[in-house]
Amino acid sequence: MRALPLALLLVLAGCGGSGPADDNEAALERAAEQSTPEAAEVLRNAAENGASVQDAMQAAGNAQAAADREQPAPPAQGAKPHAPGDPVPPPKIPAHESGNSH
DSSP states (O other), rough: SSSHHHHHHHHTTTTOOOOOHHHHHHHHHHHTTTEEEHHHHHHHHHHHOOOHHHHHHHHHHHHHHHHHHOOOOOOOOOOOOOTTTTOOOOOOOOOOOSSSSO
């Protein structure tokens, strides 16, 4: 749901044109342009069918969340393995004389 908050702001900012149905359709189309493919499909369908902006945004968020759950998690990255000959424990680095360790 990374793009939906920004898209919702654009939807709300874009209201104020020729008529409520036209405004909703244009706002949903602008939101679809900034959304994930799953959310964009829901938003475009809602724009064509004259759905309310709030309901369309909720449905798009649900579609995007479902798609995010289906994505495999990235592989976990562990610590650097200990190589033969590495000191155990690692050597300590002296602090700077100014008192800052950075």
